[in-house]
Amino acid sequence: MKNFDGLIPNFTPSWFASVMGTGILAIVSYFYSTGFPWLKGLATAVWILNMFLFGLLVVPWVLKFIWHSKKALADFREPLTGQFYATMPIACLVIAADLLIVGTDSLGPHPAIGMAKIIWIMGAVLSVLGAVVIPLLNFTNREVQLENINPAWFMPPVALIVIPVPGAKLIAYWPESWQLIMLIFNYVAWGSGFFLFIALEAICLYRFFCCPPLPGKLVPTVWINLGPIGVGTIALLNLAASSTPFLGQLVEPVLQILALFLWGFGFWWIICAICLTTYYLRNNDLPFSLAWWAFTFPLGAYTGATYLVATFLHSSFVYGYGFLCYLLLLTLWSIVLVRTLVGVKKMEFF
Template identity: 35%
Template sequence: MYLAKQFGANWFTTVMGIGIVAALTYSSPFRFPCQHAIGIVVFWGLNALFVVATPLWASRWLLYPKEALEDFRHPERVLFYGALAMGINVVGNDWFIVGRHVFHPSLAVDVSKAVWVVGAIVAVLTAVIVPYLLFTEHQVSTKDTLASWLIPVVPPIVAAATGSNLIPYWGGVQVQFAVTAVILAMFGMTFFLFIMVSSLVYARLVYHQRLGGAVVPSLWVEIGPIGMSMATLATLATKIHAILPQYSHLLEGLAAVASMALWGVGIWWIAIAAMHTLFHLRKRGEGIPFNMGWWSYVFPIGSFTSGTYALGHLLRYDFFVIAGFVQLLILWGCFAIVLARTVSGVVNGSLLQWKPPADAFLQKEHANPQHARG
């Protein structure tokens, strides 16, 4: 199980990326040939990956607890526990969006609800524990500030956005109101943390030297919570008529105005991140070496696309339907490149080593000579 030793929470960025591509492809309001078939195929791939990834990650805790605990002492590796939380929520959301058309609808909804509860709990724990460790244990400086600091605080708003679809399926009005209250609380938790962390990121971009090519993909993380904020507000506005009828029209207007304003902020971040990316692809830049951080080109773009979809459903104007389709095409382009590079890295051993290095085996034999002779 040497493979499990290397399998940290960062690998759930692949679950996030594949999952959001499946849901957005299947549910695209701009219809195109085979979209449902493609979405279902990617949905099956997501479930296969999740079934493999979860035991591998759990095995790391059972077989290599020292290495697993060491992640919490590392200010960069610990961030990816947010990817674990978001990966769980994405799987649950895909069972609602796609799974209802593959399995019996009530079964798919029950699975989605169960997974959402687990994902919401993990999301809140991540948003509390990781910042606490940053405040009390980790040693960082302002120049270390990256948009990847958002990864552990974004999960509650991902849970809020995905949970909004499930509101009508939670029994009576009292239960639906409780779920809505929890969703709004999680939205508030992440939204204001997003503003604070983004302020730090902006300051780092202003006062320190430009980002290096290896970390420039992290800038794309910024559009993730923007998209999920849009999705939460716009979806809630269409789901609470039975719970808060006296506020439904007010919330629809607020959601429309706020989401369109956030859409503008997202476009600005996309422009800034794209220019950084293009700079490092030119001769003056450093290049962008491939690593798992490249999945920042997938899930955040997908999150922003989901927000555009939700805004289109709320306002019912072709502008956001067409914008959402353009974003989906860009998402698929990024997804194809990153997935191909990831599969290649796994196969050739540059991302995951399939067996221990020979020198490590020799060192083990040298440290246990009697065992080696026996």
């Protein structure tokens, strides 16, 4: 049996996609517990699991930069692997959102909000750094080819877009003199991430049309497109609720309409993602890897956005559609979790 000598040097940043997927499952389970009370217990259990998982993964992530800094930096510069370094700050932001939405019931409001603030600051700082450094490294990398581009490149901008998901909810808990600055920062983060996503979306679609199809191991990345759509919608709705004291009553309906447009794009993409995944499954060209966690967080973000859209529209139809997305998310998360545990036992990822 292999030993653990390769665990630290071969630790891949994509592991944090498991924290992202598990964290969003906790949040949407809590959302849908309004109609299905038993889901509240599931949300709490998944949240606790995710806190443990995050703590477990942070250790090798930090040790790799300390003990194997050359390899960590080489991975950072690699056109595909480098994109996954954005998963760590996104995981921090998801943990902060978990604390605000699920953790307040178990820990109480004050401890949960205090912890959320600290983790949000860490996630926001790392998200901004990653969203600047990772694209700049690609700008200066002469080896990047069009075929290297896939939806995994959306992750640095997604990190920026996720900042207002917990960040907007935290605005009221900062000192009053900081609140407007925090609101502006959250808008800047959303705007920077969203328009970077739009630019990369155009390049990525061009790659889909004009280059050979994605290799099977990268097919789960097509679901990542739902990430900026889902978290972008949630962030807009959270900003709408937090902006009223500063920008007036009109800002909320305007941002809700914008969120509705963005969420609508996800309806088209989820159909495309399901069809593409089915195509590769039928051709037996979808090998398991940690990339399968891309099935979870983006779908979960879109599912959470669907719930919030259903809430402000008071639409039972949209609510039912969102619950179907939730059942798909729960199924995929369960499959990926079990398969990951099997892979860990067999030392497939080290």
